[in-house]
Amino acid sequence: DTEVTQTPKHLVMGMTNKKSLKCEQHMGHRAMYWYKQKAKKPPELMFVYSYEKLSINESVPSRFSPECPNSSLLNLHLHALQPEDSALYLCASSQANGVPYGYTFGSGTRLTVV
Amino acid sequence: AQSVSQHNHHVILSEAASLELGCNYSYGGTVNLFWYVQYPGQHLQLLLKYFSGDPLVKGIKGFEAEFIKSKFSFNLRKPSVQWSDTAEYFCAVIAISGGYQKVTFGTGTKLQVIP
Numbered sequence: 001d002t003e004v005t006q007t008p009k010h011l012v013m014g015m016t017n018k019k020s021l022k023c024e025q026h027m028g029h030r031a032m033y034w035y036k037q038k039a040k041k042p043p044e045l046m047f048v049y050s051y052e053k054l055s056i057n058e059s060v061p062s063r064f065s066p067e068c069p070n071s072s073l074l075n076l077h078l079h080a081l082q083p084e085d086s087a088l089y090l091c092a093s094s095q096a097n098g099v100p101y102g103y104t105f106g107s108g109t110r111l112t113v114v
Numbered sequence: 115a116q117s118v119s120q121h122n123h124h125v126i127l128s129e130a131a132s133l134e135l136g137c138n139y140s141y142g143g144t145v146n147l148f149w150y151v152q153y154p155g156q157h158l159q160l161l162l163k164y165f166s167g168d169p170l171v172k173g174i175k176g177f178e179a180e181f182i183k184s185k186f187s188f189n190l191r192k193p194s195v196q197w198s199d200t201a202e203y204f205c206a207v208i209a210i211s212g213g214y215q216k217v218t219f220g221t222g223t224k225l226q227v228i229p
Contacts, residue, residue: 031214042204042219043158050213090158092217099165100146100208100215107157 004106023091116141120220137205146208
């Protein structure tokens with residue numbers, strides 16, 4: 001299995017809702033990432049987990065809460081989002097160290113906040 | 115800190131024309147470079163990658179890129195583009211730190227191929 005699987009593919013949520021994005025990989029990668037991509041812009045790093053511990057939080061608002069329950073799963077919990085948070089959310093995984101041969105992106109969750 | 119510059123923001127070509135998209139990077143460590151493509155409304159797809167060895171890298175769909183260390187460049191090329199190559203192209207550099215690999219993307223180049 002050489003894929004990063006993200007669910008759901010599309011999500012529409014209200015500003016008072018709580019929802020979660022899921023990301024799963026079975027490549028044995030010990031580093032996992034959340035990116036946010038607005039239309040016509042490059043992906044921007046949000047969070048990095050290494051060996052299930054949060055290594056980087058790129059000053060992301062607290063309405064986004066990441067969680068790494070085990071080495072294969074990465075969640076992004078969403079609460080009280082704003083319409084400007086509408087974007088494509090990408091998960092990625094890689095080896096923790098060494099040459100990044102296997103750096104892999106998922107297909108993303110397209111989030112719309114109404 | 116690493117950075118990537120893509121100087122061409124929007125390129126318009128006719129079918130069968132040759133393509134070259136510029137990418138320059140700045141990074142003091144070991145260089146790992148990627149080119150990604152994103153078709154309209156779709157997710158990122160890896161076109162090709164360079165880690166070491168032969169500086170001329172061949173990827174999918176007839177694309178290739180050349181790593182020129184002295185110029186800090188990793189330009190993407192294709193001899194003859196097709197309408198289906200219309201997409202956004204992102205160059206990226208990966209920095210390997212303690213326990214993770216951080217990708218920095220360029221701002222992207224929108225390629226429009228006219229039939």
